[in-house]
Amino acid sequence: MAPITMTELVKIYPGGVRALDAIDLTVEDGEFFALLGPSGCGKTTLLRTVAGLEASSGGSIRIGDRDVTALPPGRRDVAMVFQDYALFPHMTVTDNIAYPLRIKKVPSAERAQKAAGTAAELGLSDYLGRRPGQLSGGQQQRVALARAMACHPQVFLFDEPLSNLDARMRLEARTFLKRLQRELGVTTVFVTHDQAEALALADRIAVMEGGRIRQLGTPKEVFHRPANTFVASFIGSTPMNLLDAAVSSSGEHLAIGNDVLPVPAAYARALTDGEKLVLGVRPEYLSYSAEPVKQALSGEVTVVENLGSAQLVTLSGEAGFVQVVVDEDTVLVTGDRGYAVPRQDRMLLYRDGDLIGTGTPAGAAA
Numbered sequence: 001m002a003p004i005t006m007t008e009l010v011k012i013y014p015g016g017v018r019a020l021d022a023i024d025l026t027v028e029d030g031e032f033f034a035l036l037g038p039s040g041c042g043k044t045t046l047l048r049t050v051a052g053l054e055a056s057s058g059g060s061i062r063i064g065d066r067d068v069t070a071l072p073p074g075r076r077d078v079a080m081v082f083q084d085y086a087l088f089p090h091m092t093v094t095d096n097i098a099y100p101l102r103i104k105k106v107p108s109a110e111r112a113q114k115a116a117g118t119a120a121e122l123g124l125s126d127y128l129g130r131r132p133g134q135l136s137g138g139q140q141q142r143v144a145l146a147r148a149m150a151c152h153p154q155v156f157l158f159d160e161p162l163s164n165l166d167a168r169m170r171l172e173a174r175t176f177l178k179r180l181q182r183e184l185g186v187t188t189v190f191v192t193h194d195q196a197e198a199l200a201l202a203d204r205i206a207v208m209e210g211g212r213i214r215q216l217g218t219p220k221e222v223f224h225r226p227a228n229t230f231v232a233s234f235i236g237s238t239p240m241n242l243l244d245a246a247v248s249s250s251g252e253h254l255a256i257g258n259d260v261l262p263v264p265a266a267y268a269r270a271l272t273d274g275e276k277l278v279l280g281v282r283p284e285y286l287s288y289s290a291e292p293v294k295q296a297l298s299g300e301v302t303v304v305e306n307l308g309s310a311q312l313v314t315l316s317g318e319a320g321f322v323q324v325v326v327d328e329d330t331v332l333v334t335g336d337r338g339y340a341v342p343r344q345d346r347m348l349l350y351r352d353g354d355l356i357g358t359g360t361p362a363g364a365a366a
Helices: 043-051 093-103 108-121 137-150 166-182 194-199 219-224 229-234
Strands: 004-013 018-029 034-035 058-065 080-082 155-159 187-192 205-210 211-215 239-247 253-256 257-260 276-281 285-287 299-308 309-315 321-325 337-342 349-353
Touching: 004 043, 004 219, 018 043, 018 211, 034 166, 034 194, 043 080, 043 194, 043 219, 058 285, 058 321, 093 108, 093 137, 108 137, 108 194, 137 253, 155 205, 166 194, 166 349, 187 194, 194 219, 205 229, 211 229, 211 299, 229 276, 239 321, 253 276, 257 299, 285 321, 299 321, 321 337
Parallel strands: 034 187, 034 205, 080 155, 155 187
Antiparallel strands: 004 018, 004 058, 205 211, 239 253, 239 276, 253 257, 276 349, 285 337, 299 309, 299 337, 309 321
């Protein structure tokens, strides 16, 4: 097992497209690390550059104590699991698992023994003679994992390996994958655009945009204190409410449309009277009232979405749209007036796009 260290890593495609913009990042030994971001943010390019499938345009990559920047993929001691699993359709499960060992010229008897042992760990012993076309999506995924495990690499690289599974199987595979990584202790980099996957699986997350890291932190840090409005709007199964706000002349209140909220105590000394800010508060940290509340966000109930154990209510008011998560038993009628009261300790304030008090997020490119 080994850490991965990237220093000033750059990838520029023909035409001047800068896919990676001076990435400085260390993935710790044995860590489950997620690269998260929208399509085109550079996360897969970063993964493929670590794997050696893309040549970097500048900077360096170290795996353990080796500089692998100029090494071909086969000499980097990494194993990659692709989105489509990339199994050989004409080969049996045994042959697919053993293929990397065959490339390394491991004797056939030893290959078969290692393939059978790895398959048993993943519950594939009954399928060793089958071909990929005779397997379910979940079984194919496990074959791809077994193939990666068979050669005992220093690093696992996963490129959205769960995206081809249905919703139920994705949840099961997610739990299985996290347990497997903990048992093996292999340094793992997992690429996904699904923030729920990243929050559930990762020890740390790098949120990427435009080839740069916008925030680096634990799932709790990224969820509870997004370093900028991009991360705030991207992270969370229900996006954070981001509302234009102005500090009152007294410095004690925030004006949001026609509504007034108290300035959170944590920000009392950091604000200037009259300055323009953005208030961020997650729907989960707003309480709903059908009765008028003085210091609250008001609006008309326009949409009610059933989340199963809760409801997501959208209020339309002077401040714009505000979403609130409410109890499943709360009776809501479209067109009624409603009031959303934020938790003081969960209110965040952003100045020029950055969370006040954080400055440039740790891990972001300068």
